[in-house]
Amino acid sequence: MRLLVICINYAPEIISTGLYTTGLAEYMQQDGVETDVITALPYYPAWKTFEGWRRPFWKSRLSENGVRIVHCPIYVPRNPTGARRILHYISFALSALPIGLWKGLRRRPDVVVMVAPSLIAFPVALGAARLAGGASWLHIQDYEVEAAFATGLLSEKGRVGRAAKAFEKWVLGRFDRTSSISEPMLDKLRDKGVSEESIYELRNWANLEKVTPLTAPSPLKDELGIKTRYVALYSGNLANKQGLELLPQMARHLRHREDLTIAICGDGPMRAPLQEMARDLPMIRFFPLQPIEKLSDLLGMADVHLLPQIAGAADLVLPSKLTNMLASGRPMIATTTADTALGREVEGVGRLVPPGDPTAMAKALEELLDAPEERRCLGAAARQRAIERWDMTAILSRLRNEFETLSGIPAEAECSLDSSRKT
Numbered sequence: 001m002r003l004l005v006i007c008i009n010y011a012p013e014i015i016s017t018g019l020y021t022t023g024l025a026e027y028m029q030q031d032g033v034e035t036d037v038i039t040a041l042p043y044y045p046a047w048k049t050f051e052g053w054r055r056p057f058w059k060s061r062l063s064e065n066g067v068r069i070v071h072c073p074i075y076v077p078r079n080p081t082g083a084r085r086i087l088h089y090i091s092f093a094l095s096a097l098p099i100g101l102w103k104g105l106r107r108r109p110d111v112v113v114m115v116a117p118s119l120i121a122f123p124v125a126l127g128a129a130r131l132a133g134g135a136s137w138l139h140i141q142d143y144e145v146e147a148a149f150a151t152g153l154l155s156e157k158g159r160v161g162r163a164a165k166a167f168e169k170w171v172l173g174r175f176d177r178t179s180s181i182s183e184p185m186l187d188k189l190r191d192k193g194v195s196e197e198s199i200y201e202l203r204n205w206a207n208l209e210k211v212t213p214l215t216a217p218s219p220l221k222d223e224l225g226i227k228t229r230y231v232a233l234y235s236g237n238l239a240n241k242q243g244l245e246l247l248p249q250m251a252r253h254l255r256h257r258e259d260l261t262i263a264i265c266g267d268g269p270m271r272a273p274l275q276e277m278a279r280d281l282p283m284i285r286f287f288p289l290q291p292i293e294k295l296s297d298l299l300g301m302a303d304v305h306l307l308p309q310i311a312g313a314a315d316l317v318l319p320s321k322l323t324n325m326l327a328s329g330r331p332m333i334a335t336t337t338a339d340t341a342l343g344r345e346v347e348g349v350g351r352l353v354p355p356g357d358p359t360a361m362a363k364a365l366e367e368l369l370d371a372p373e374e375r376r377c378l379g380a381a382a383r384q385r386a387i388e389r390w391d392m393t394a395i396l397s398r399l400r401n402e403f404e405t406l407s408g409i410p411a412e413a414e415c416s417l418d419s420s421r422k423t
Contacts, residue, residue, distance in 0.1 A: 001409050004109035004132075006100060006125050008092050010039035010069070010116050015266070015291045016237050016320050017141040017418065018044060020074050020204050027396045029067045032281050033403070036107055037067055039122065040074040045058040045237040045268040045289075049076055058099065070103075072096045080269060082153035082160070089118035094125045104128030110407035113137040114175075122171045129176075129181075137408045138175040139202055141320070143188060151241045157223045169193060177406055182341040184317045202399060204320055205392040207329035213329030213383055214300030221301055224287055229259040230369050233302035235290075236321040238268035239395075243310040243335060248277040249358035251284050254366065261285055262306075265298065299328035303375065304350075304368050307334040309342060311355035318342060326386035331378035333364050349382035 005025050008017030019036075029035040041059070042050045053059070059071040072095035077084035101108065101124075109132050114125035116138065129136040145164045148154040154161045169192055172178060178194050179202040180186050189199050221231065238244060244264075251262055264274065265287040278284040292297045299305070305325045318341050325332055332350035335357070336342045351368065353360040368375055381394055 001032075001111070001404060001407060002107060002109045002134075003028055003036070003110045003403065004100075004103055004107065004128055004134075005035065005037045005115070006039075006096060006112065006128070007037070007115035008040045008074075008089070008121070009044050009115075010042070010064075010071075011036060012050065013042045013044050014289060015045060015382060017115060017117075018042075020141070020320060021218070023205070023207070023392065024113075024396060024399070025067050026063065026065050027154055027392070028400065028403075029063070029065045031396075031400055033400065034167060034245045035109075036103055036109065037066045037069045038099050038103065038364070039069065039071055039216045040092050040096075040144045041071045043074070043076045045266060047076055047078060047080055047269060053380070058095070070099050071343060072099060072257075082148055085148075086120070086160075089120040093121040093124060096121055097127070100128040101131060104131030104134075106369060108132045108134070110134045110409055111137055111403045113139060116140045117142055119144065119171050126174060136174070137177045137179065137403075139405070140180040140185065140189075141204075143185070146188075146237055147241055148420065169412055177402075184341040187320065200402060203390065203395055204318070204323050205395045206323040206386045206390040207392050208327055209298045210388060211299060211324045211327040213379065214296070218297045218301035219358070220290070220294060220297040222283075224263075224301075225301065226261050226263065226285070226301070228261040228283075228301045230257075231261050231263055231301050232304045232369075233263045233265065233299070233367055234306040234308070235250035235263075235265040235298060236319070238264070238266045238270040238274060240270060241310060242270070242319075243308040243355065244274055245277060246308045246335065246356065246358050247306065248274065248281055250361045250365070251278065251281045253359055253362035254283065255281075257283070257366065260369065262300070263287060265290060286346060295324065299324055299330065302328070302330050305330055305332035306361075306365075307332050307342075307346070307350075308361075309334065309355060318345070322346075323386065326382045326390060329367060329383035331375050331382060333361060333368070334362060337400070342388060347387075349378050 007021045011022040016321035025035050027038050041053045056073050061069050075088050112125050112129040112134055126136055145168045149156045172192050172194050177198050179200040181204050186199055262284045334346040335353055335355045338347055351364040353364050
């Protein structure tokens with residue numbers, strides 16, 4: 001079987017949707033699926049093209065496992081406002097289109113998967129699938145239109161907002177299969193008119209071999225110069241949809257806790273504003289993203305994970321960082337209600353507090369810090385939940401079976417087809 005994946009975020013980006021798309025492609029290649037990827041030059045989460053990648057042309061490379069990857073040039077705005085973000089997505093669609101059509105003709109993929117964001121690149125996926133005679137699959141990590149409304153990047157009643165909603169609905173009906181990462185997000189597909197038989201739940205996952213609970217203090221604490229007894233950690237993208245301004249507000253209620261460091265590890269457009277908000281709060285410390293090989297040590301450094309979300313976003317996107325937080329065996333505090341997708345995942349493995357309430361978040365954090373047995377029990381439950389619901393191998397093995405069913409290539413036929421391709 002041959003697979004083509006089209007996505008705007010991919011390795012060497014190490015957080016958010018790029019992490020999962022990379023994992024999907026590498027797993028499929030290792031499992032015998034010939035896999036190609038069309039993606040952008042890396043830029044996320046800093047919204048700045050990575051050093052060594054700044055070029056106005058395409059770059060092809062082969063991953064260690066044999067995935068064929070083409071990185072396409074792309075416009076990256078320094079300040080990703082609504083209009084600039086649309087231009088950003090359009091630039092990827094335009095630069096990816098000739099590569100997608102060429103891959104469709106040359107590689108003849110059996111399944112073409114497009115990961116949203118960005119929906120604007122849909123002609124690349126559908127064009128490649130049509131030319132190859134293969135099946136088309138849309139995977140939604142983020143309802144980008146609704147998220148733009150929720151964060152104020154677009155006005156739902158404005159001309160652009162109305163056009164974006166109509167465009168989204170039209171695109172969703174064009175794919176053979178459409179997937180998303182949680183049951184509430186699947187319900188939104190149904191609400192938007194996607195047929196039940198084409199809907200599939202494809203959860204994000206935790207790599208349970210790479211992220212394991214630490215039983216001793218993390219060596220990363222010394223490396224980063226953290227001397228306090230406790231660490232509350234936020235790690236990931238620093239963007240407006242996270243509601244991160246809550247963290248400095250929360251810290252003001254905890255000035256008396258000289259035994260606590262609030263570590264913010266990441267990059268993105270909210271980093272500078274957050275640093276300004278926290279300039280008189282020495283307990284808040286900012287660190288760059290850590291290499292992927294230090295992920296387990298980073299997550300294990302936390303006594304408590306912090307997972308803020310703005311009100312109204314908890315069912316639009318299930319934070320990609322959640323899965324590895326669970327795998328680390330540490331409790332978390334999330335700002336959401338129990339009836340959301342995020343709330344259902346956190347309930348029983350952490351604390352839920354109302355969105356936008358720094359006082360409640362500070363109270364929950366202090367209570368957890370002063371209750372070691374509760375932290376231990378919640379952390380153990382978090383690890384068990386990761387094993388039961390979020391195991392990478394189980395999720396991607398089922399996905400491969402679904403690809404085979406969709407493409408109409410049974411496993412035994414695929415073996416003989418692969419053999420004929422090599423002759």
